[in-house]
Amino acid sequence: MIDSLRPVTRAVTYTRWLHLVMATVLATVFAFVLPGLGRLETPASAWLLVAPLPLLAVLAVLPGVRLSEGTQAQLLLFPRRRDEEKPDVVPAPSASWEDRRRTALWLVLRYELGVVTACLSVHVPTLVVRLLRSADGDRPLRVPVTGTLFGPQWWYAPLAPAVLALFAAFVVAAGALLARAARALLGPSAAARLAALEERTERLLEHNRIARELHDSVGHALTVAVVQAGAARAAGSPEFTRQALAAIEETGRHALEDLERVLRVLREDAQPLAERPSLTDAERLLAAARGSGARVTAEVTGALETVPGPVSREGYRIVQEALTNVVRHAGPVDVFVRIAVGAAALELDVRNPLDVRNPLDAPDRPAAGAGGGSGSGSGLRGIRERAALLGGHAETGVHEGAWRVRVLLPLDDLG
Incomplete structure (x- = not known):
């Protein structure tokens, strides 16, 4: 009632x-x-x-x-x-x-x-x-x-x-x-609801991309800083300590620049990221890895400045994530980096040897450079996502006794 x-x-x-x-x-x-x-x-x-x-x-x-x-x-x-x-x-x-x-x-x-x-x-x-x-x-x-x-x-x-x-x-x-x-x-109306849903989806994708930018940039800088500081303390050499501090300073400066750029984007209501580093800036990644003790051998073929902006910027982040994984999980090892600009595709290849004497390479531990035993870490997932968004594909895993990250990104559709 x-x-x-x-x-x-x-x-x-x-x-x-x-x-x-x-x-x-x-x-x-x-x-x-x-x-x-x-x-x-x-x-x-x-x-x-x-x-x-x-x-x-x-x-x-x-x-x-x-x-x-x-x-x-x-x-x-x-x-x-x-x-x-x-x-x-x-x-x-x-x-x-x-x-x-x-x-x-x-x-x-x-x-x-x-x-x-x-x-x-x-x-x-x-x-x-x-x-x-x-x-x-x-x-x-x-x-x-x-x-x-x-x-x-x-x-x-x-x-x-x-x-x-x-x-x-x-x-x-x-x-x-x-x-x-x-x-x-x-x-x-139904059309307006669909447009609002698409706008919200685009906004979520943009937020996800910004989060990935912060993960790659700041995560790389913190990894390099931690490894450099530990190596300087273990070495006990004033000269090595000076070099380590210089590398930490340089890497931290670039990370602060990236952080400021991303925060500026957030303050401006998620406008497209601008002035992001590209493959033409790859030398600073190699220098940071070398400063962490890794022995980096780089092979660059083709004109990096001809690579389309989206591919070049995402390629930079892929190389950065791959090197960060090496420094974090494998330590001071030999690293081979290949950046090849072809007529139809950009190839990125980062390898480091697997050493069974390294505790990180024990059967119950992640493979060196992997970021996870099955290759399911967030860094490797981010590499695959970046490659897929550009129409390419990524291969990660053991190859001929080494841990390998190889990415192919098409250029013919984006040129």
């Missing part, structure tokens, strides 16, 4: 009822302009449901009408309460003919349902009073609108609350129907 009365006690029921009866303002104007339409007991009053429709169609063309209707719907159909879900109606002017068509449907539905609700709101209380008076034997029952007369009957008394209950149920149902129609007709 209490649950059945709950809709009647909710404030939203009455705000929606108010939103419905407000539609009769237009009907009232037509009743004054066209005499005879305001007399509800005559058949001519039915024209009140038809006469305003052409005007509603004209109003739907105006962009501001949709904004006004959306604002009213948001305030009255979806009042802001903590226990209510947020509405799907976002007030905005019409931006297309599809919006205007949906606005026209909304105006017609709101008007027709509002006129019926207003009519019942006026005549139901009158009918209830007449039922009670007729049940008391005071006078015969005269039905509103039709004017039909019925003799006094005692059972009119229990009929009065039933009429009120039916009217309350109608108001609740009409309000719910109008709210549902508002979501469909005043909310974003």
